[in-house]
Amino acid sequence: MAAVEIPQDEQAFLEYVQAGGQVETTDWMPDDYRAKLIKFIEMHGNSELMGVLPEREWILRAPTLQRKLALTAKVQDEVGHAQLIYRVVEDLGKPRERCLADLVDGKAKFHNVFHYPTKTWGDVGVIAWLVDAAAIISQKALLKCSYAPYARIMKKICWEESFHILHGRDVILAMVTGTREQFELVQEALDRWWGPLMQFHGNPIPREEDPMFIWRIKSQGNEEARQQFLEGYVPQIRELGLTVPDPNLRRTDEGVWKYTEPDWNELKHVVTGHGPRTEERLAFRRRFLDQERWVRDAVLAA
Amino acid sequence: MNELLLGLADDELVIGWRDSEWTGIAPMLEEDVAFSSIAQNEIGHARAVYELLAADADALAFDRSPTEYRCAPLVQLHLLEWARTIARRWLYEVADEIRIAALMAEVPVAAKINREETYHRMHAEMWHERLRDEPRFRSAVTELWPYALGVVLPEQRGELAARVGIDEVDAVERGTLDPSFRALHEEMTMVRRSAPAGARW
Numbered sequence: 379m380a381a382v383e384i385p386q387d388e389q390a391f392l393e394y395v396q397a398g399g400q401v402e403t404t405d406w407m408p409d410d411y412r413a414k415l416i417k418f419i420e421m422h423g424n425s426e427l428m429g430v431l432p433e434r435e436w437i438l439r440a441p442t443l444q445r446k447l448a449l450t451a452k453v454q455d456e457v458g459h460a461q462l463i464y465r466v467v468e469d470l471g472k473p474r475e476r477c478l479a480d481l482v483d484g485k486a487k488f489h490n491v492f493h494y495p496t497k498t499w500g501d502v503g504v505i506a507w508l509v510d511a512a513a514i515i516s517q518k519a520l521l522k523c524s525y526a527p528y529a530r531i532m533k534k535i536c537w538e539e540s541f542h543i544l545h546g547r548d549v550i551l552a553m554v555t556g557t558r559e560q561f562e563l564v565q566e567a568l569d570r571w572w573g574p575l576m577q578f579h580g581n582p583i584p585r586e587e588d589p590m591f592i593w594r595i596k597s598q599g600n601e602e603a604r605q606q607f608l609e610g611y612v613p614q615i616r617e618l619g620l621t622v623p624d625p626n627l628r629r630t631d632e633g634v635w636k637y638t639e640p641d642w643n644e645l646k647h648v649v650t651g652h653g654p655r656t657e658e659r660l661a662f663r664r665r666f667l668d669q670e671r672w673v674r675d676a677v678l679a680a
Numbered sequence: 681m682n683e684l685l686l687g688l689a690d691d692e693l694v695i696g697w698r699d700s701e702w703t704g705i706a707p708m709l710e711e712d713v714a715f716s717s718i719a720q721n722e723i724g725h726a727r728a729v730y731e732l733l734a735a736d737a738d739a740l741a742f743d744r745s746p747t748e749y750r751c752a753p754l755v756q757l758h759l760l761e762w763a764r765t766i767a768r769r770w771l772y773e774v775a776d777e778i779r780i781a782a783l784m785a786e787v788p789v790a791a792k793i794n795r796e797e798t799y800h801r802m803h804a805e806m807w808h809e810r811l812r813d814e815p816r817f818r819s820a821v822t823e824l825w826p827y828a829l830g831v832v833l834p835e836q837r838g839e840l841a842a843r844v845g846i847d848e849v850d851a852v853e854r855g856t857l858d859p860s861f862r863a864l865h866e867e868m869t870m871v872r873r874s875a876p877a878g879a880r881w
Contacts, residue, residue, distance in 0.1 A: 430704035441881035454716030670707035
């Protein structure tokens with residue numbers, strides 16, 4: 379690759395990334411940009427890792443051998459993503475151990491959807507199908523990230539996530555075509571998850587005011603992502619005979635989805651560490667981090 | 681022979697479940713990934729053997745009562761501590777190698793399983809090397825040794841003792857239900873039991 383001259387002052391750097399330029403680990407970058415990258419990418423890593431916990435208890439409860447294998451593989455992918463993502467953060471200057479410590483100490487954030495309980499096997503299907511669908515929309519907007527190492531690993535991550543969606547859709551399909559009770563499990567799960575799903579992409583701040591867009595860490599605004607989710611998935615949800623629990627949801631003639639205003643206070647409350655399962659899940663990780671510290675010490679000493 | 685194969689399949693299924701209990705909480709992310717991978721292989725092996733024994737592998741895997749399972753008590757134990765988990769993995773892999781080798785001549789799928797187990801053995805051996813001098817690992821091996829002997833047939837126990845380097849003692853035999861197994865069985869079948877038999881999932 380031809381060497382590209384990375385501008386070494388903040389304004390010129392900003393113009394460079396806004397024109398589609400990418401930077402590598404060893405390039406000069408403004409402190410603010412580096413800090414924003416760490417914050418954003420670390421939260422992504424945390425989310426992959428915490429995203430394992432709502433699903434882990436259902437590995438044991440998976441109703442067939444095939445579902446058990448698929449769920450274990452999905453969860454394995456997610457931990458693998460966390461591993462890759464933390465490596466990117468590490469290269470930017472924050473070691474993995476510190477990310478993991480900040481996470482269990484409640485000093486770092488992770489996505490809203492991973493703060494909620496997983497009540498039934500219906501939730502497992504909705505998470506794998508719709509939560510992962512919402513996530514892949516955000517993640518695809520990172521394929522053009524101005525920070526090249528992150529953009530590169532997103533290729534692998536997006537590819538794997540697309541299998542999770544297929545697995546999730548298959549779980550849902552088996553249930554909606556099954557008994558009345560199985561169908562109800564899916565509808566109830568959809569009712570439970572719709573609110574968090576609508577909050578998932580964040581408040582509709584104009585992209586020109588979103589620092590993550592300004593620095594071209596991500597390439598689309600929050601509302602664009604939500605519209606894309608609705609456009610792609612509401613028809614599929616309805617096709618399965620399910621009801622989206624929002625009486626105001628409709629598509630205008632211009633192709634814009636209108637919906638009941640999501641509860642932004644709930645989103646803020648949840649992602650600042652006050653979700654229904656936040657403390658329990660962090661405590662669970664903390665317990666094993668402490669209990670098995672000797673293992674890491676023994677391995678490092680060797 | 682079917683009794684032996686059912687024991688093998690149940691062992692693989694249940695250790696697969698127990699190993700997947702580390703999902704999301706292993707001492708390091710690399711081990712989280714490794715344990716998920718091992719658990720998938722073990723469950724896959726269980727499925728391959730159940731398919732030899734029954735037309736409906738899921739029904740055989742899930743729809744028996746706890747007393748009908750033939751798994752060794754070693755794999756049933758609920759051990760969410762790394763020293764004991766690794767002691768079990770290591771002892772199980774050594775015992776499993778002896779048991780599988782004896783089956784390979786007659787059961788083609790055993791040879792296939794044996795190939796994948798090679799990686800599990802390398803993983804177990806690596807951890808054994810790392811932890812062998814740790815007092816808590818050594819006491820875990822001592823604690824689990826009678827259980828490990830129960831994985832193999834009585835005539836294979838001399839070889840297992842020689843490989844592990846511990847004298848043979850009275851084994852905890854198959855057919856003994858560990859108290860934790862009922863709870864495991866209850867949980868692993870709860871979704872399946874919530875719909876009538878034959879429902880698709």
